[in-house]
Amino acid sequence: MGNSSTTHSKKYSPSKSNIWLNCPLSTLLNDGSGEEISPQAEFGTQCHELSSALINKSLKLIDYENESKPVEELIKELDMYSPEMQEIADGYADFVVNTFEFEKTRSGEKPLIIIEQLLKMDFDEDAKGTLDCGIISSMNGGTLTVIDLKTGRIPVYTFDDETKMFNSQLGIYALYFYKAYKDLYPIKKVRLIVYQPVISNTNEYEMDIDDLLVFEAMVLRPAVIRTKEENPEANPGKHCRYCSANxxxxxxxxxxxxxxxxxxxxxxxxxxxxxxxxxxxxxxxxxxxxxxxxxxxxxxxDGHKWNGFKLVYGKGSRKIVNEDAVIKICKSLEIDPYVESKVAGITELTKRLGKERFNSLIAPHLEMQTGSLSLVPDEDPRKEAEIIKEGDK
CATH class of the missing domain: 1.10.287 (Helix Hairpins)
Structure with missing residues (x-):
């Protein structure tokens, strides 16, 4: 399928803005030239393609830049297609359509909506990125909404309580979505929404358009200038973990x-x-x-020799490579070659029954298990755990 790197900036990708906004040197070390696309990233790219097709079909949108394909035909071309991808895409498409209808109902007018649109940024000739979904309605004097689909399992938030800053990736998308249409649509409010269904994480942040313009003047443009200095400074921090030169x-x-x-x-x-x-x-x-x-x-x-070290294989495991032969031998000896069946997992049962029947029939028999304890800073948005000692029961 298509490679997302062709529609995203190498140095100034909005998805990596948390790196280059904080570390000027990263644009030299992290230009994306030798970066490999992970299976998780490719899964996300294909999931976005399927979601886009479903939304276009539901809202009868026409893509004038790319040739639209029927959903069934597109699915055949997705080499990573799975029931999980279909569930994510269906949920996201429903979320976008419902948001569109909500804006339409509360404003009394049909909003502008764009899906998977390439936005070019004016702070560098290489700067560009693809906005998942953008909606502009006339509500509150003009409301601009950006929705971003996340298919990973690391939680993504629209606002960081520790830095007191909104998500810079969504902020950059909102800024250049605004710039593309500000002469046609008045904008007063901006909503940033993250839709992350695999971990049931949907959150949003709302601000005035002035807050976004202050971000451009005081954060974005000064950061870009620092990256273009003769000897850009390195500034290590949490953002390093996402830098390919870390x-x-x-x-x-x-x-x-x-x-x-x-x-x-x-x-x-x-x-x-x-x-x-x-x-x-x-x-x-x-x-x-x-x-x-x-x-x-x-x-x-790759062949490099580290002095005093060697490559070795870890403990291996045996694997049956010819199940038919094993079954035949076991049956000839009157031995059952099969293991006992067990109840399918929650995700699989949800797929088989559908969410509605699962929630009404199976959910009453579920119990939420407490996760393991970890020590985090007070700024972490999760609720503090209550520890009950044996003597307190």
Whole structure:
């Protein structure tokens, strides 16, 4: 299927804006030239194609730039198509259509809607990206809505409570969607929406258009200027984990290795204050170590020899390669070659029964299991866990 890299900027991709807005050097190290497309990313790309076709069909939209194909024909071309992809695409299409109808009903007028539209940004000739869905209605003097479909399992939010900043990817899309149509449609309000069905995460953030224009003047354009300086500065942080150069950046290595110097005592001798100063840095240090190991292993597989190290295989497992022969042998010995059947998982049962029947018949027999405990900063949006000790019961 189509490669999304052809419709996205290499240096200034909106999806990677959290990196280059924070680290000027990243545009030199992270230009996308040698980046491989992961199966997860390709799944997302194909899911967006299917979703687009479903929305166009439901709303009878015409794509004048690309040749529209019937949904059934498109599905045959999607080499990663699966029931999960269909469920995600159906849910997202319904969400977009319902949002469109909601804006139409509350404004009393048919809104403008665009699906999978390429937006070019004026801060660099290479800057561009594809907006999943944009809607402009006349509500509240003009409301611009951006909806972004996420198919991954890492939670994505429209607003970061820690930085007190809205999602920069959606913000850039909203800004250039606004610029493309501001002469035709007045805009007063902006809504950013993330639709992430695989982890039941749908959230939104609303702001005035002035907030978006302040972001452009005070954050976006100054950040781009810093990336174009003769010796752009490196600024390590949480954003490094998404940078393709995260294992070879010397500044990131320098900052993370400083942690080992802070941990110059045995753990039980560190004071609470010392531990509290180290805690916020540990996750990034662990991620840096993992990224470095991944980089080292990849180079070794590609033929690089690391002094004092060698490649070995982990413990293998045996696998039956001819099931028919095994079944025949077992039956000849009057031995049952099959294992006992077990109840299908929740996702599979939902597919078989449909959401409505599953919720009415099966849901009463489900119980939410508590996840494992982890220590996070107070700014984390999740509710604090209540620990009940044995003596308190």
């Amino acid at each position: 294992a070879v950046c010397s500044k990131r290595a320098e900052v993370n290795l400083e942690i080992t110097q802070e941990m110059n005592k045995a753990f039980n001798l560190l004071t609470d204050k010392e531990i509290e100063e180290i805690l916020p840095k540990l996750d990034e240090f662990i991620k840096y170590a993992e990224d470095l190991k991944k980089h080292v292993l990849k180079k070794a597989i």
